[in-house]
Each structure stands twice: as structure tokens, then as C-alpha cells.
Amino acid sequence: MSTLYTAIATANGREGRAVSSDKRLDVALTPPKEMGGSGEGTNPEQLFAAGYAACFASALQLVGRRQKVDVSDASVTAEVSLVPQGEGFGLVVTLRVELPDELHGETGTALVEATHQVCPYSNATRGNIPVELIVE
Structure with a gap:
């Protein structure tokens, strides 16, 4: 099987950050308000x-x-x-x-x-x- 593309990202949990290997995606992660979080980041x-x-x-x-x-x-x-x-x-x-x-x-x-x-x-x-x- 030939690979067309591989995305790589690292996260450290629902309350932290998610970052792609090329740094184009770099988002704060927080639980949504419905789950008791601040909802200020994405999930x-x-x-x-x-x-x-x-x-x-x-x-x-x-x-x-x-x-x-x-x-x-x-x-x-x-x-x-x-x-x-x-x-x-x-x-x-x-x-x-x-x-x-x-x-x-x-x-x-x-x-x-x-x-x-x-x-x-x-x-x-x-x-x-x-x-x-x-x-x-």
C-alpha cells in the first residue's frame, strides 16, 4: 500500500495543547462547559x-x-x-x-x-x- 500523506500531531490530554509536527495546527484543548470545563479551547x-x-x-x-x-x-x-x-x-x-x-x-x-x-x-x-x- 502506497502512502499518500501522513499527518502527525501530539497532544497531552483534554486540557492542554495539540500541535502538528509542522506547527500549522497548534490549539489549546479544554473540556467543553457541558463536561465541566471552561470551554475556552477546542476539544x-x-x-x-x-x-x-x-x-x-x-x-x-x-x-x-x-x-x-x-x-x-x-x-x-x-x-x-x-x-x-x-x-x-x-x-x-x-x-x-x-x-x-x-x-x-x-x-x-x-x-x-x-x-x-x-x-x-x-x-x-x-x-x-x-x-x-x-x-x-
Whole structure:
């Protein structure tokens, strides 16, 4: 398997910093207010949501080009929830894909389902966490 790119980041917990090896990402981490933190920094769930949304939107552009469908006005919002799971915690994801009006219905649903098969985040999470796809 040929590697296209490797991202490297280091963090020291939910209350600290996360820094990429090239220093382009350098963020303060704090638990959200809902979990007793100050909420003044970001948190792993927000970072995961941003990454998943960006990755899915990029995959949607690829699938759109392959299917000769214009999705340039589309956007993706990822909702990542931290939930209790057994003795620990798990994640639940909702992806809200906003498509142009002419792509609503079966065409849009098929496009989003095809994207879910291409997106690396979707492939990594499939079978591990629930992901709900919503076309808006």
C-alpha cells in the first residue's frame, strides 16, 4: 500500500495543547462547559467533526465529478457526540449534507451514499460508530 500523506500531531490530554509536527495546527484543548470545563479551547470532538466534515465534502466533490454532477455549492456539517459506552465512551456522528435544491430526492441520497463509500473517515468509522447521513 502506497502512502499518500501522513499527518502527525501530539497532544497531552483534554486540557492542554495539540500541535502538528509542522506547527500549522497548534490549539489549546479544554473540556467543553457541558463536561465541566471552561470551554475556552477546542476539544477532540470538535477537531474530529471538522476533519470529518472537510473530508466528506472533499469526497463529495470527487464523487460529483465522477458522476458529472455539480456539487460546488454543497456543504457538510458533522455533529460528533460523545456518549457513554460500557465502562468508557463512544462517538455518534450525524453528517448533514446540504445539496443544491435540484439534487434533493433519490439523486442526492444516492450521491451522499456513494460519497460515504469513498470518504476515508467513513471507511475508518464504518462498523465502529453509528453515522447518520442526512441530506438537506
